[in-house]
Amino acid sequence: MILFDTSVCIHLRDGDPAVLAKAAQWRSASISTVTRVELAAGLLHPVHGPVRALRNEALLTEIVTLELGAREADVYSAIIAATGFSRRKLLDRLIAATALVHGLPLATMNPVDFADVPGLEVLDWG
16 A cells, blocks of 8 residues: 555646556555645635546545544654654645554655655655
8 A cells, every 4th residue: 555645646636647657556545634635625726626526536436545643643743853843844744644654655746845754655756
């Protein structure tokens, strides 16, 4: 199993052939609750929102959502103890914590956002 960050999900939702091909190599995929929330924000766009809603629904039926709980919060605390707090990276750190708790590699289009997280296996799909 693999964990997709929000950037990968956006490319999947929008039908990016290269990202779809990489995703097809994995038997199962998951996302963090954080990614699910971030994807929902994209539905507010006045022009693209309705199409994104349909695509999100299709995407989310294929991917397991891993809930954010106490273990993820504890790992998040360890991450910021090691890297320092960053408001800009708060959501990325929560996604990273989810990957670490579940022992999953994290696929992202933005590996620099996760490069300093200790012990995280980051897959650069960008």
